[in-house]
Amino acid sequence: MGSMFKMLSIKRPINMLVLINVLAFGLLFFYRTPFNFIVLYVGGSILALSVITYSIIYFNHLGDEYLFLIVSMLVTLGVVMLCRLDYTIGIKQVGWYLISICGFYIAYVIYRYISNLEKLKWVYFGLSIFLFVATILFGKNIGGAKNWIVIAGRTFQPSELIKILFVMYLASYFSGDRKAIIFKLQEKYLVSIITYIYMGLLIIQREWGITLLFFMTYFVLMYIYEADWLLLAGNAVLTAIVVTIGAMKLYHIRVRITNWLDPWSDIANKGYQITQSLFAIAAGGFFGKGLGLGSPGTIPEVHSDFIFSAICEELGIFGGVAVILLYFILVYRGIKIALILPNGFDKCVALGITIMFGLQTFIIVGGVIKLIPLTGITLPFVSYGGSSLVTSFISLGILQAISAKGARV
Amino acid sequence: MAEVYTILSSLLKYIFITIIYLFIFGIIRMIFLDIRKSEMSHKKNELPKGTGYLELKSKKDSFYFDVESVYPLERDVIVIGRGANCDIAIDDLYMSTQHAQLWHEDNEWYIGDMGSTNGTYVNGEKMNEQPLILDNGDVIKVGQVEFLVVI
Secondary structure, rough: OHHHHOOOOOOHHHHHHHHHHHHHHHHHOOOOOOOOHHHHHHHHHHHHHHHHHHHHHOOOOOOOOHHHHHHHHHHHHHHHHHHOOHHHHHHHHHHHHHHHHHHHHHHHHHHHHHHOHOOOOOHHHHHHHHHHHHHHHHHHEEEEEEEEEEOOOOOEHHHHHHHHHHHHHHHHHHOOOOOOOEHHHHHHHHHHHHHHHHHHHHHHHOEEEEEEEEHHHHHHHHHHHHOOHHHHHHHHHHHHHHHHHHHHHHHHHHHHHHHHOOOHHHHOOOHHHHHHHHHHHHHHHHOOOOOOOOHHHHOOOOOOOHHHHHHHHHHHHHHHHHHHHHHHHHHHHHHHHHHHHOOOOOHHHHHHHHHHHHHHHEEEEEEEEOOOOOOOOOOOOOOOOOHHHHHHHHHHHHHHHHHHHHHHO | HHHHHHHHHHHHHHHHHHHHHHHHHHHHHHHHHHHHHHHHHHHHHHHOOOOEEEEOOHHHHHOOOOOEEEEOOOOOEEEEEOOOOOEEEEOOOOOOOOEEEEEEOOOOEEEEEEEOOOEEOOOOOEOOOOOOOOOOOOEEEEOOOOEEEEE
């Protein structure tokens, strides 16, 4: 009896994960008549994948055990929401979750057992450029932006993968000796220029969210590692000038800023998405309307970028804050892993990945609650989207490998 | 049917939110225990030289109750038990209120069972009423908790 009590204690987070999974998918089973058994299969698969992976990490001591636990809660909440919106998307997301977990293990093994990854700086850069060029040449136009590649009938967004390559590139620069002079340029200026090249290529694909994410990641890493304050200030001023000019001249940026300042004046067209999101959050109140009782379907793109509004509508502001808290402890764990490591490539990669998770969440949550101008980017681990989920899990696998290395130091 | 669903969903939303916060609280608690464990291992190094201590051998987060990683043997008589006034108080249901006693006499540490229900084990063997002399490296088990003796 004692061990049963111990196993089922509410102090064990994994039990809470199981409980919410059973209750939420059980409730969704009754959502529409005739009862939908597929929802139960979806819930069971999510639960099985999460518990098995968590057990493997926990019992084999594969580094930090909290990272995956936090993330599996986020994935569960995401899939519950997707199944409620449209269970066919939920099924697809489960498939992507399976692939993501494979990606997680592969990234873990590669990062843990292959050394000298810090010397591949130009490989990371070359691969990113290759992916950019491939997107521009073979890209498919979906939703107004040419940023998708079709492989074997499945669409795939290369810019998501470039996020990891960018972090690896920056980490191999910041952890290196940083004294090289290439083309008569000090490397620190060259890295700035390369970052702007990345951003320029992303703007061609109209990936405003990821462009912003790259700049902010670069800026934060530079703030941590770069002793040259003039370079930091110079970058900030230059970007401020470019954004101001862009806001005046470029239609795409101007629309975003006017929509942010006043979405109400053009509520039927350009302001429609953000105002629907605000209505949804307001309708939720403190505890939400209850799963399946709100109407988040009125928000365009609710299953990817705007899933946070749907969570706020049906689980209330307490649910929304809980999601943000989950990201909070995820970032806390990432920073903690980075802090105990000695200076070097691993530390910089851990920081870069953690910063990217944090900033990406800030950019999209800030966007949908109208705190900052809305730039389309997925909410990591929660939004629907194969490329995004797989990439996030590959990053998590790298972080997991780093934490396992750190445990031995 | 739709009304039943509405009632169910309106009730369950409170439960969902409670569970999510319990989950977050659980993780924060585990992280907190983790940090305290690493602090305690610092504390172990700071003990005055020659002071013995009991080191937790079981995995701390496998228990539903709180237990320290290190208990210094700073007094001459130390009582282990579930009661709050014990020197080493552990809220383990398998422990008696006053479970076992350690005492220092003639430069030796002795252990004696205090008539506990589930008994006290030294190196895997259940003790009888006879007190035993402890050696460095002995493992004592009280309730579900195992300690390594470092003296």
